[in-house]
Amino acid sequence: MYRVAIVGRPNVGKSSLFNRIIGKRKAIVEDIPGVTRDRIVSTAEWRGIPFEIVDTGGYIEGDKDIFAPYIRKQIEKELDLSDAFILVVDGKEGITPADQEIAKILHRTDKPVYIAVNKIDNPENEEVVYEFYELGFDKVFPVSSIQKYGVADLLDAVVEDIPHYEKESIKEETKKEDRDLIKVAIVGKPNAGKSSLLNAILGEERAVVSDIPGTTRDVVDTLFEWNGQKFIFLDTAGLRKKSKVDYGIEFFSVGRTLESIKKADVIVHVIDAQQGATEQDTKIAHLIQKYTKPAVIVINKIDTVPPKSEVLNRIKNQVRERLYFIPYAPIVMTSAKNRKGIKQLLREIIEVYNQAWKRVGTGQLNRAIKQILSLRQPPSYQGKPLKIYYATQLEGKPPCFLLFVNYPEGFKEHFVRFLENNLRTVLGFEKAPIKLLFRGRDESRD
Ligand code: GDP
Ligand code: GDP
Numbered sequence: 001m002y003r004v005a006i007v008g009r010p011n012v013g014k015s016s017l018f019n020r021i022i023g024k025r026k027a028i029v030e031d032i033p034g035v036t037r038d039r040i041v042s043t044a045e046w047r048g049i050p051f052e053i054v055d056t057g058g059y060i061e062g063d064k065d066i067f068a069p070y071i072r073k074q075i076e077k078e079l080d081l082s083d084a085f086i087l088v089v090d091g092k093e094g095i096t097p098a099d100q101e102i103a104k105i106l107h108r109t110d111k112p113v114y115i116a117v118n119k120i121d122n123p124e125n126e127e128v129v130y131e132f133y134e135l136g137f138d139k140v141f142p143v144s145s146i147q148k149y150g151v152a153d154l155l156d157a158v159v160e161d162i163p164h165y166e167k168e169s170i171k172e173e174t175k176k177e178d179r180d181l182i183k184v185a186i187v188g189k190p191n192a193g194k195s196s197l198l199n200a201i202l203g204e205e206r207a208v209v210s211d212i213p214g215t216t217r218d219v220v221d222t223l224f225e226w227n228g229q230k231f232i233f234l235d236t237a238g239l240r241k242k243s244k245v246d247y248g249i250e251f252f253s254v255g256r257t258l259e260s261i262k263k264a265d266v267i268v269h270v271i272d273a274q275q276g277a278t279e280q281d282t283k284i285a286h287l288i289q290k291y292t293k294p295a296v297i298v299i300n301k302i303d304t305v306p307p308k309s310e311v312l313n314r315i316k317n318q319v320r321e322r323l324y325f326i327p328y329a330p331i332v333m334t335s336a337k338n339r340k341g342i343k344q345l346l347r348e349i350i351e352v353y354n355q356a357w358k359r360v361g362t363g364q365l366n367r368a369i370k371q372i373l374s375l376r377q378p379p380s381y382q383g384k385p386l387k388i389y390y391a392t393q394l395e396g397k398p399p400c401f402l403l404f405v406n407y408p409e410g411f412k413e414h415f416v417r418f419l420e421n422n423l424r425t426v427l428g429f430e431k432a433p434i435k436l437l438f439r440g441r442d443e444s445r446d
Contacts, residue, residue: 001043001050001051001052001394001395002051002052002083002084002162002163003051003052003053003054003081003082003083003084004051004052004053004054004082004083004084004085004086004158005053005054005056005078005081005082005084005085005086006018006053006054006055006056006085006086006088007056007074007075007078007085007086007087007088007102007106008087008088008089008099008102009071009096009098009099009102010071011090012088012089012090012118012119013088013090013118013119013145013146014055014056014088015040015055016118016145016146017086017088017116017118017143017145017151018040018042018053018055019145020145020148020151021044021046021053021151021155022042022043022044022053023044025042025043025044039054039055039056039078040054040055041053041054041055046155046156046158046159047155047156047159049159049162050395051158051159051162054078054081054082056074056075056078071098071102072101072105075102075105075106076105077441079105079106079108079109079111080439080440080441082111083111083112083162084111084112084113084114084158084161085106085109085111085112085113085114086113086114086115086116086154086158087099087102087103087106087113087114087115087116087135087137088116088118089115089116089117089118089132089135090117090118090119091117091118091119091120091125091128091129091132091142092119094128094131095131095132095134095135099135100135103135103136103137106137107136112139112158112161113137113139114137114139114140114141114154114157114158115129115132115135115137115139115140115141116141116143116150116154117129117132117140117141117142117143118143118144118145119144119145119146120142120143120144120149120150121144121146121147121149123142123149125142126142128142129141129142139157141153141154141157180229180230181230181231181232182229182230182231182232182265182266182349182350182353183231183232183234183263183264183265183266184231184232184233184234184264184265184266184267184268184349185233185234185235185260185261185263185264185266185267185268186198186233186236186260186268186270187257187260187261187267187268187269187270187284188269188270188271188281188284188298189272189278189280189281189284191272192270192271192272192300193270193272193300193301193336194270196300196336196337197268197270197298197300197334197336197342197345198222198233198236199336200334200336200339200342201224201233201342201345201346202222202224203339204226204342204343204346220235220236221233221234221235221236222236226346227346229346229350231346231349234260234263234264235256235259235260257284257287258287261287261288261291261293262291264293265293265294265353265356265397266293266294266295266296266349266352266353266356267288267293267294267295267296268295268296268298268345268349269281269284269285269288269295269296269297269298269329270298270300271297271298271299271300271319272300272301273299273300273301273302273304273305273315273333274301274304274305276315276318276319276322277318277319277322277323281319281322281323282322282323285323285325285326286325288326288329289325289326289433292398292433292434292435293398293433294328294329294352294353294355294356294398294431294432294433295326295328295329295352295433296329296330296331296332296345296348296349296352297319297323297326297329297330297331297332298331298332298333298334298341298345299315299316299319299331299332299333299334300333300334300335300336301335301336301337302333302334302335302340302341303335303337303338303340312333316331316333319331326433327421328352328424328429328430328431328432328433328434329352329431330348330351330352330431332344332345332348348431351431352431352432355428355429355430355431355432356397356398356399356432356433357397358399358428358429358432359393359399360393360399360427360428362391362392362393364427365391365392365393365401365427366390366391368422368423368426368427369388369391369403369419369423371426372419372422372423372426373388375422376418378415379410379412379415380410381407381409381410382407382410384406384407386405386406386407386410386411386415387405387406388403388404388405389404389405389406389441390403390404391403391404394437398432398433398434398435399429399432399433399434399435400434400435400436400437401423401434401435401436401437402437402439403436403437403438403439404439404440404441405438405439405440405441406440406441407440408438408439408440411436411438416436419436420434420436423436
């Protein structure tokens with residue numbers, strides 16, 4: 001989430017402004033290893049746009065106008081972590097050397113910096129703000145945290161600078177109605193039984209089915225409701241009409257498969273039980289992995305193989321081994337022909353979707369990481385052991401975790417996969433893909 005840090009020397013009113021911005025929300029203490037003073041963090045929202053706000057705090061009675069070394073450290077740390085900065089200064093006192101020091105640090109970044117000239121309790125005193133342009137930033141706002149004055153203009157400027165894509169993704173993520181509707185793509189090689197499976201699903205008892213014409217020609221999605229859950233099956237024109245003749249029997253379009261995978265919330269990957277996972281299935285699954293999509297693997301035509309557990313297990317193992325890189329996708333066995341396993345499939349779609357939306361607390365996450373690291377020593381990088389200082393879950397789906405580490409480039413595929421698999425188990429994301437992002441934090445300054 002877009003992160004805005006409130007910085008400034010002690011006693012200028014950072015906490016007051018922070019509290020004003022978060023309103024009734026609850027703030028939490030963010031414990032970042034290596035930082036002398038904990039930060040207070042909360043989500044905030046302005047004009048419908050959520051963001052994260054941080055009070056870098058750290059007020060000690062007595063060091064009012066001293067530019068203590070810990071303030072420098074606090075702010076330097078925050079330069080990497082945050083996307084924008086509100087530098088709070090005291091309008092009654094004017095510019096102090098400490099303000100200038102802090103402004104100097106902030107000039108090192110290209111990220112937006114706003115000056116909040118606080119304690120302008122009387123709008124008539126607004127002209128004192130001009131003095132603060134001397135700090136070298138052109139977004140200067142008179143505010144009074146106590147009188148609530150000017151805070152709206154300041155926040156308007158802040159959210160105005162949040163990049164468009166960030167706003168869009170936030171809006172999409174928070175749209176409630178979005179969550180009620182699961183977009184499903186049925187993919188697989190020709191003849192695996194995709195059409196038959198879709199028809200079996202749509203033929204479920206008490207299902208409500210309707211077609212939604214797409215925006216482009218020959219794209220039709222199908223809306224389907226079952227047990228109070230709405231699904232949209234994407235790009236069903238070909239599947240429902242069964243227009244094989246148009247394509248030729250071996251037609252397999254990676255492009256079309258890719259489009260569906262990108263658009264969908266959950267992928268249903270259909271595999272023919274008689275053939276097991278083939279080369280084409282590996283390609284499809286690689287796309288699923290590449291786009292970090294929740295998926296259900298369907299082994300279809302189960303009626304064509306002997307109903308013995310060793311046979312079924314052998315098929316399942318073959319599929320698991322071949323598609324080892326999407327270990328989170330549950331496997332369901334179906335017979336579209338006999339309408340077997342359909343309810344199970346629908347339940348799994350709902351389950352993986354819900355897991356993909358799940359959030360875990362920062363405390364729980366960091367405990368899980370500690371636990372996992374105790375299972376296996378992290379490898380070394382350039383002769384030094386890799387370290388994970390702190391992790392946090394980002395907004396949105398699939399679950400995405402940001403890890404602050406000493407050497408981001410030292411985290412190689414093998415160890416990353418180990419972390420991913422264990423995090424999924426420990427945190428209850430067994431059926432969801434998760435994504436890990438690594439960000440460097442230079443600890444040498446502490
Ligand atoms: P911090 O150390 O920067 O977090 O500052 P605080 O938020 O703790 O505020 C320091 C002092 O300034 C407190 O006594 C506040 O009541 C006071 N203060 C904060 N904002 C305002 C304001 O807008 N007007 C006035 N007059 N006092 C303020
Ligand atoms: P698509 O190309 O993936 O859409 O596959 P279709 O649904 O057209 O199925 C291909 C062939 O497999 C057709 O002849 C279907 O009747 C047959 N088929 C599909 N599902 C099953 C199944 O569960 N059992 C059996 N025995 N045949 C099936």
